[in-house]
Amino acid sequence: xKNKFLIIPGKFALEKVSGCDFLFPLQGFCVGIERTxxxxxxxxxxxxxxxxxxxxxxxxxxxKLLPLFSKKVKGIVFEDLGILNILKxxxxxxxxxxxxxxxxxxSYTANSLLTDVDTVILSNDITKEEIENILEKVTKKVGLFxxxxxxxxxxxxxxxxxxSKHFSLENKKKRILKESVSKKEFFVVEDEFGTMFYDxxxxxxxxxxxxxxxxxxxxxxxxxxxxxxxxxxxxxxxxAYPNTTDGFLYRKTIYRLPPKxxxx
Numbered sequence: 001x002k003n004k005f006l007i008i009p010g011k012f013a014l015e016k017v018s019g020c021d022f023l024f025p026l027q028g029f030c031v032g033i034e035r036t037x038x039x040x041x042x043x044x045x046x047x048x049x050x051x052x053x054x055x056x057x058x059x060x061x062x063x064k065l066l067p068l069f070s071k072k073v074k075g076i077v078f079e080d081l082g083i084l085n086i087l088k089x090x091x092x093x094x095x096x097x098x099x100x101x102x103x104x105x106x107s108y109t110a111n112s113l114l115t116d117v118d119t120v121i122l123s124n125d126i127t128k129e130e131i132e133n134i135l136e137k138v139t140k141k142v143g144l145f146x147x148x149x150x151x152x153x154x155x156x157x158x159x160x161x162x163x164s165k166h167f168s169l170e171n172k173k174k175r176i177l178k179e180s181v182s183k184k185e186f187f188v189v190e191d192e193f194g195t196m197f198y199d200x201x202x203x204x205x206x207x208x209x210x211x212x213x214x215x216x217x218x219x220x221x222x223x224x225x226x227x228x229x230x231x232x233x234x235x236x237x238x239x240a241y242p243n244t245t246d247g248f249l250y251r252k253t254i255y256r257l258p259p260k261x262x263x264x
Contacts, residue, residue, distance in 0.1 A: 004213065006047055006077070008148070010220040011035060012228045020232065023077060023217065025049045028061060031154060032189040032196025033221050039065050045074040051099070052193055053156070054080045066090055077121070077217075079103075084116060097121060097143065097215065101151050105130075107137035114140045119214035124150050128207065128249040141214040146205045147235070148219025149187060149198035150247055160190040176200060187222065198222065201245040206238060208249075 006023040014022060027036040029050040042048070052058060059082050066086070075095030076083070084096060099121040104110050113120050121143040122131060131144065164171040173190045177197075185200040202223070209216075218235075225231045 005146075005216050005218060007228070007232075008033075008049060008217070008219040008221050009035060009228070010223050010225050012220075012225050012231075015227075015229055017229055017232050020218075021047050021074075023047045023049045025051070025221070029054070029058070031156075031191060031193040032151070032198070034189070034191075035221055039068045039072050042072060044071055046072060047075045047077065047095075048073055050076065050078040050080065050083060051101075051151075051154075052080065053154075054082055059086065062086060063090075066092060069094060075118075077215075095119075099143075099217070101154070104142075107134045110134060110138050110142055114138065114142075119143055121145060121215065121217060124203065125248055125253045127252055131208065131211070131249075135211060135213070141212065143213050143215035143217060144205065144208055144211060145203070146208060146216040146218050148203060148217075149200075149222050150203045150245075151196055151198055152186065153197040154194060156194040158190055158192075159195040160188055189222075199245060199247070201243050202241060203247045204241055204244040205247070205249065206235070207246070 005020040007017070007020050008023045008025060024037040024042045024046055025033045025035065026048045027038045029052050030036050031052050033051070039048070054062065062083060063086060069092050073094045075097060077097040077099050078084070079098070079100050087094065087096065096117040097119045098104070098113050098117045102123050102125055104113065104120050105123045105126050110120050110122070119140060119142055122134060124145050135142070160173060160175055161171055163169070175188050176185055177188050178185050187198040187200045189196050189198070
């Protein structure tokens, strides 16, 4: 795992960046990502990304790609554990990275998964302090999501289509929606496989750059970047980026409401 930075590409030209690899969203196996790549059209020994939760047909379609794996795939970042089973059953030896968006929030969970995969990406829902605590206790190096719009929710349903139909609106596959209570805005993207809700702000976790990890994931597929080399130079120079958030790095996620009356 020489290169620590995995970049999910946007619309920019795919120029090689020193110390980085592209993480190619696999065509037909990603949701909420417009630019995807067929296995045939990516460079040999690449990293691929699968963020769909697969149904029976999806699993069978994935099996059909296996003859190309030995040449095309160096590593795979995935959320559906069925993919891991397929790789093992067929003796496919590639780097495996589990990235369950909200799934790996403790060292216990991480270490359980690390018995079967090479590495995991920690959840975006935990604080900097919690991340540091986990890094001290894991049995292998784990990865961190470092930059990009945080994915908050994924549904297999076509929620924007249903929303547009219910309110008699033009059927758009991208919308900014505001939650009525918190007034929080979400960037919502729909495709044939479902709907993804992203934070409308960009998560900037460069405060974590000093951590010793397996991978840093940088997701640029929603960003309007013209030149990846120039962007990464500014990125490593810690140049400020507009409309950013530190997510949950300094505020704990609410996972249990107090009893009535507010008494804990």
